[in-house]
Amino acid sequence: VVWSISSSPTILNNDGLTSDGTGIGSFTSNLSGLLDNTLYFVRAYATNGVGTQYGNEISFMTLPGYPTGTIHCSTFPTAIIDVVNPTTGAIWMDRNLGASQVATTSLDAAAFGDLYQWGRAADGHQCRTSATTSVLSNVDQPGHDFFIITSATSPNDWRSPQNDILWQGINGVNNPCPTGYRLPTEVELDSEMQSWSSITGEGAFDSPLKLPLADGRNTTGAFVAGGGGGGGYYWSSTVSGTNSKHIDMIQTLASISPVGNGRSLGFSVRCIKD
Numbered sequence: 001v002v003w004s005i006s007s008s009p010t011i012l013n014n015d016g017l018t019s020d021g022t023g024i025g026s027f028t029s030n031l032s033g034l035l036d037n038t039l040y041f042v043r044a045y046a047t048n049g050v051g052t053q054y055g056n057e058i059s060f061m062t063l064p065g066y067p068t069g070t071i072h073c074s075t076f077p078t079a080i081i082d083v084v085n086p087t088t089g090a091i092w093m094d095r096n097l098g099a100s101q102v103a104t105t106s107l108d109a110a111a112f113g114d115l116y117q118w119g120r121a122a123d124g125h126q127c128r129t130s131a132t133t134s135v136l137s138n139v140d141q142p143g144h145d146f147f148i149i150t151s152a153t154s155p156n157d158w159r160s161p162q163n164d165i166l167w168q169g170i171n172g173v174n175n176p177c178p179t180g181y182r183l184p185t186e187v188e189l190d191s192e193m194q195s196w197s198s199i200t201g202e203g204a205f206d207s208p209l210k211l212p213l214a215d216g217r218n219t220t221g222a223f224v225a226g227g228g229g230g231g232g233y234y235w236s237s238t239v240s241g242t243n244s245k246h247i248d249m250i251q252t253l254a255s256i257s258p259v260g261n262g263r264s265l266g267f268s269v270r271c272i273k274d
Helices: 186-194 201-206
Strands: 002-004 039-043 045-047 052-054 058-061 082-084 091-093 232-240 243-250 253-256
Touching: 186 232, 186 243, 186 253, 201 243, 201 253
Parallel strands: none
Antiparallel strands: 002 039, 039 058, 045 052, 082 091, 232 243, 243 253
16 A cells, blocks of 8 residues: 555655555555644555556544653553533543543542643653652753652742743643643633633533543642542643643632642643644
């Protein structure tokens, strides 16, 4: 078979091809090196002394994938399934990064997912069982999977000096979302929140996104609510001085943090489609 991102690929003009033996009969081909989230055109071909002829062309779309080097905390990568908010029109992943399913209750542990320090890639630090270190990083990718703890002194950031441009857009330096997805802005999170039946943790779960109260990790690496939920914290890509903005909610209340919070905290990530 021969394939390409352009239609009518040939053995002379293609993005890849296989050679699968000789003679008549059926054969199997494996396509490799394909790009994520890309439309491909494929044709079978056969060559003999007269020349090369091609079969009917088919096309398919590859699935989005995760950034190179992504460490997944569970056996399988987070499923990439869309959910649409009919009020805002925004398209989101239907579960938190690291979650194995859509939340069935606001305290569904299987739907909690991972807890990211603001601006870090999915390097393993986001795993709920990750160990801690007090050594700050002076680069964008620390090169280890430790959750970096900080003192109570501002700016409470895992990186020193701070870098404000790590999670903005699909091409963000450390964007942990799959291809075509990114962190939401503060405005996008607020629009989502305003569409809820009530601006509370209960409203968050009742929304199309089914946001659970997934807990968080504080500056010492400990769970904010003991690891069993009770609070929900969702990062945006928006910075605020030395802090970054996020949703902060409990069962009976929710808000966008007015001045943000320290970037060494571990909060949930829900990706939005670009």
